[in-house]
Amino acid sequence: MLVSKVKRWLTALAGTALLANAGGAAAEWKLNLRQGVTSISQEAYDLHMLILWICVAIGVVVFGAMFISIIKHRKSKGAKPATFHESTSVEIVWTVVPFLILIGMAIPATKALIAIEDTSNSDLSIKVTGYQWKWGYDYLGEGVSFISTLTTPKEQILNQQDKGENYLLEVDNPVVVPINKKVRLLITANDVLHAWWVPDLGMKRDAIPGFVNEMWFNIEKEGTYRGQCAELCGKDHGFMPIVVVAKNEADYQQWLTDQKAAMDADAAGADRDWSMAELMERGEKAYNTNCAACHQANGEGLKAAGFPGLKGSPLATGPMDAHLQMVMNGKPDTAMAAFGGQLNDIDIAAVVTYERNSWGNDTGDLIQPSEVKAAR
Amino acid sequence: MSTATTHDTHHEEHPRGLLRWVFTTNHKDIGTLYLIFALAMFFVGGAMAMIIRAELFQPGLQFVDPQFFNSMTTMHALIMVFGAVMPGFVGLANWLVPMMIGAPDMALPRMNNWSFWILPFAGIMLLGTLFMEGGAPAGGWTMYPPLILQTGDAFPYLIFSVHLLGISSIMGAINIVVTIVNMRAPGMTMMKMPLFVWTWLITAYLLIAVMPVFAGAVTMLLTDQYFGTSFFSAAGGGDPVMFQHIFWFFGHPEVYIMILPAFGVVSQIIPTFARKRLFGYSSMVYATASIAFLSFIVWAHHMFTVGMPLTGELFFMYATMLIAVPTGVKVFNWVSTMWKGSMTFETPMLFALAFVVLFTIGGFSGLMMAITPVDFQYHDTYFIVAHFHYTLVTGSVFTLFAAAYYWLPKWTGNMYDEKLGKLHFWLSAIFVNVLFFPQHFLGLAGMPRRIPDYSTQFAEFNMMSSLGGFAFGLTQLLFVYIVIKTVRGGSKATDKVWEGAEGLEWTLPSPPPYHSFTTAPEVK
Numbered sequence: 075m076l077v078s079k080v081k082r083w084l085t086a087l088a089g090t091a092l093l094a095n096a097g098g099a100a101a102e103w104k105l106n107l108r109q110g111v112t113s114i115s116q117e118a119y120d121l122h123m124l125i126l127w128i129c130v131a132i133g134v135v136v137f138g139a140m141f142i143s144i145i146k147h148r149k150s151k152g153a154k155p156a157t158f159h160e161s162t163s164v165e166i167v168w169t170v171v172p173f174l175i176l177i178g179m180a181i182p183a184t185k186a187l188i189a190i191e192d193t194s195n196s197d198l199s200i201k202v203t204g205y206q207w208k209w210g211y212d213y214l215g216e217g218v219s220f221i222s223t224l225t226t227p228k229e230q231i232l233n234q235q236d237k238g239e240n241y242l243l244e245v246d247n248p249v250v251v252p253i254n255k256k257v258r259l260l261i262t263a264n265d266v267l268h269a270w271w272v273p274d275l276g277m278k279r280d281a282i283p284g285f286v287n288e289m290w291f292n293i294e295k296e297g298t299y300r301g302q303c304a305e306l307c308g309k310d311h312g313f314m315p316i317v318v319v320a321k322n323e324a325d326y327q328q329w330l331t332d333q334k335a336a337m338d339a340d341a342a343g344a345d346r347d348w349s350m351a352e353l354m355e356r357g358e359k360a361y362n363t364n365c366a367a368c369h370q371a372n373g374e375g376l377k378a379a380g381f382p383g384l385k386g387s388p389l390a391t392g393p394m395d396a397h398l399q400m401v402m403n404g405k406p407d408t409a410m411a412a413f414g415g416q417l418n419d420i421d422i423a424a425v426v427t428y429e430r431n432s433w434g435n436d437t438g439d440l441i442q443p444s445e446v447k448a449a450r
Numbered sequence: 451m452s453t454a455t456t457h458d459t460h461h462e463e464h465p466r467g468l469l470r471w472v473f474t475t476n477h478k479d480i481g482t483l484y485l486i487f488a489l490a491m492f493f494v495g496g497a498m499a500m501i502i503r504a505e506l507f508q509p510g511l512q513f514v515d516p517q518f519f520n521s522m523t524t525m526h527a528l529i530m531v532f533g534a535v536m537p538g539f540v541g542l543a544n545w546l547v548p549m550m551i552g553a554p555d556m557a558l559p560r561m562n563n564w565s566f567w568i569l570p571f572a573g574i575m576l577l578g579t580l581f582m583e584g585g586a587p588a589g590g591w592t593m594y595p596p597l598i599l600q601t602g603d604a605f606p607y608l609i610f611s612v613h614l615l616g617i618s619s620i621m622g623a624i625n626i627v628v629t630i631v632n633m634r635a636p637g638m639t640m641m642k643m644p645l646f647v648w649t650w651l652i653t654a655y656l657l658i659a660v661m662p663v664f665a666g667a668v669t670m671l672l673t674d675q676y677f678g679t680s681f682f683s684a685a686g687g688g689d690p691v692m693f694q695h696i697f698w699f700f701g702h703p704e705v706y707i708m709i710l711p712a713f714g715v716v717s718q719i720i721p722t723f724a725r726k727r728l729f730g731y732s733s734m735v736y737a738t739a740s741i742a743f744l745s746f747i748v749w750a751h752h753m754f755t756v757g758m759p760l761t762g763e764l765f766f767m768y769a770t771m772l773i774a775v776p777t778g779v780k781v782f783n784w785v786s787t788m789w790k791g792s793m794t795f796e797t798p799m800l801f802a803l804a805f806v807v808l809f810t811i812g813g814f815s816g817l818m819m820a821i822t823p824v825d826f827q828y829h830d831t832y833f834i835v836a837h838f839h840y841t842l843v844t845g846s847v848f849t850l851f852a853a854a855y856y857w858l859p860k861w862t863g864n865m866y867d868e869k870l871g872k873l874h875f876w877l878s879a880i881f882v883n884v885l886f887f888p889q890h891f892l893g894l895a896g897m898p899r900r901i902p903d904y905s906t907q908f909a910e911f912n913m914m915s916s917l918g919g920f921a922f923g924l925t926q927l928l929f930v931y932i933v934i935k936t937v938r939g940g941s942k943a944t945d946k947v948w949e950g951a952e953g954l955e956w957t958l959p960s961p962p963p964y965h966s967f968t969t970a971p972e973v974k
Contacts (some may be wrong), residue, residue, distance in 0.1 A: 284684020312901030378582030379517035
């Protein structure tokens with residue numbers, strides 16, 4: 075770890091000198107916009123390069139004139155100042171010419187924009203919901219839905235372990251989509267603003283509570299594509315990645331079937347009685363995915379930042395009904411979300427049970443998924 | 451005062467010591483107060499930037515927790531915008547507008563005192579939120595709901611300090627408009643005014659137009675939070691995106707409020723050191739006015755990803771691209787002013803030249819982001835962070851340095867140390883690029899802004915950016931030393947100070963008398 079640190083140090087220090095040929099040298103020194111894997115991302119890249127080169131050309135002319143002037147027209151070289159200070163014709167030229175260049179940029183930009191905003195005739199629609207701090211996905215018409223959260227271990231974030239290859243860009247449940255299909259996303263949010271962005275897909279769109287936004291993509295290549303939330307959404311804004319896995323049609327259908335089977339198994343489990351040990355095990359997992367970001371894995375919260383602890387708290391050791399209501403309905407105007415809409419009956423029962431019997435909380439209380447169902 | 455003999459010396463009577471500064475209605479004293487306040491806030495905001503860059507030095511969480519990191523980005527922006535850059539330019543206006551138009555003082559001196567003295571209290575209130583339950587505001591300086599409504603006890607203090615800052619700005623703006631319109635010396639027609647005065651006149655109108663809009667937007671946040679309204683809550687029939695529209699209707703003119711006076715300063719400095727009249731004076735005035743007008747109809751380019759109708763996106767794309775035309779005219783005019791001049795390169799000129807190059811780079815990235823389909827990629831990444839720091843740091847802040855070096859000899863009567871000034875310039879110019887240029891690459895590679903930790907692919911450029919940041923921050927201490935040294939002494943400046951200087955302020959002694967022109971000069 076130390077070696078890699080020192081190495082990174084040295085590369086960074088030497089970096090300025092390396093800049094010129096760094097583009098191809100290593101992925102870490104990537105200089106340009108990503109070309110991506112969709113028609114949209116390719117169009118964005120082409121436009122980006124077009125405008126970039128136009129800017130470079132203008133820059134060369136303007137800065138060139140300026141530096142010639144700086145070198146030649148200096149007092150130390152005996153330059154005498156000229157007296158001209160206006161020229162209507164020149165001024166008209168440098169108003170009209172940029173205007174024409176802009177029209178030249180606007181035409182391809184308009185074409186690209188019209189294509190990007192055309193979400194009609196999609197083959198498949200997925201509803202995307204932003205939560206503080208995870209993403210929910212519903213495959214419309216398929217009955218498949220799940221929550222996708224960061225899987226990078228806390229130890230890596232706190233520098234107690236070496237960082238993995240996909241540090242901060244890895245999730246438990248990636249979005250799986252078929253290749254060569256027009257996939258339409260219907261994007262919304264549950265609490266605050268978020269934005270769904272995978273750079274290789276060429277598009278980002280805000281997730282807004284109470285409104286549904288649209289975007290589409292058509293991935294041409296099988297593979298795994300990674301992105302992040304791109305709109306500040308609170309404490310863990312930097313920790314809610316997006317992973318898209320593009321599969322061929324047959325693999326995609328297989329994945330859908332597996333997902334449905336898993337969801338059916340879960341639904342059946344909601345009606346039976348669960349033991350304390352079962353609930354505690356499931357509760358720890360659900361707690362760490364959904365609650366630990368604020369209340370912390372040790373249940374002590376982050377008091378300075380306004381996130382209360384649960385260890386010994388009146389809520390987690392007092393009447394169970396109030397505790398259940400808080401988990402299900404949340405607390406308005408805070409980051410405490412209403413988990414009733416996000417988690418199923420088993421997970422809510424498990425989380426409440428876990429919180430009431432961990433970190434020295436010893437109420438011995440146990441709540442069954444069927445009771446959660448009844449409380450909804 | 452006891453040996454005073456001339457009849458108008460009673461104007462010179464004023465309290466001594468601390469009370470002089472509290473009760474002063476003098477444009478120079480108030481200008482000085484503004485500039486000191488701006489410099490102090492520049493270091494407070496800068497310290498926050500150092501914390502941000504320290505955390506981003508390496509991947510992983512090292513120094514601060516993510517919530518505090520968000521507070522730092524939020525407070526850094528608010529302090530720099532409302533505490534450093536805006537008061538810095540108001541300070542320049544206070545010092546220079548009366549001297550440039552041949553007036554004895556500002557038109558509304560008591561209001562001038564009040565508009566300054568609100569500022570420190572607003573600033574303290576804002577900084578005080580750092581010590582409150584729930585921490586300082588962490589929802590970004592743009593204060594987008596619903597996130598900003600999750601702020602703890604700091605929330606009402608944030609809103610109230612914004613109200614105060616707005617009141618201060620509006621009063622300052624009214625004062626500048628009234629002074630320029632009413633107090634010009636005989637013969638000083640509008641089209642003879644120095645460009646700094648012109649750009650400030652237009653800026654002042656922008657302030658008067660948009661500050662109340664901003665106050666309205668944050669007041670709606672306040673009533674949403676405490677009085678049960680639902681302006682921005684979809685659950686109550688409101689719309690969170692409406693806040694963004696209102697905010698950016700203020701916010702876009704606001705960014706020009708921070709850059710138009712900079713254009714004015716550069717238009718004063720380049721002709722002086724090129725020893726040649728400003729090229730295209732009237733087109734400069736018209737270009738400034740066009741930029742000001744366009745600033746009101748481009749706001750939604752800050753929110754291309756919120757999901758506007760296609761026609762809306764097209765309109766805002768075209769309108770935004772148009773800004774390149776008048777901005778280009780300005781850059782061409784500056785370069786033409788240098789062309790066939792007789793240039794020397796004292797510190798103010800160096801900063802002004804760096805401004806022309808680096809601000810133009812910021813302009814280029816601005817043009818790139820105007821192209822909506824590509825902005826979908828750039829939006830909310832480090833590319834935009836690089837863009838607005840090129841316009842605000844190498845744009846506005848570099849111009850404030852240029853102005854300080856240019857007029858300090860006039861203000862204090864002492865020349866600054868040219869060697870140290872040049873050292874300050876070169877260190878700043880190099881490190882600011884090490885700091886911000888790699889951020890373009892980070893954004894293009896896909897690093898979102900406002901994140902406390904990042905994927906390892908971004909590690910190298912972040913480390914480079916942080917090293918540049920620390921060095922740039924340290925360099926600014928040199929500026930404080932140079933200013934203090936100049937105020938305390940140094941070789942005496944002549945009245946004209948610079949060989950090529952033109953304008954009424956250079957006809958006054960260095961330092962100028964307490965009241966600038968007690969008898970109006972004649973302008974031919």
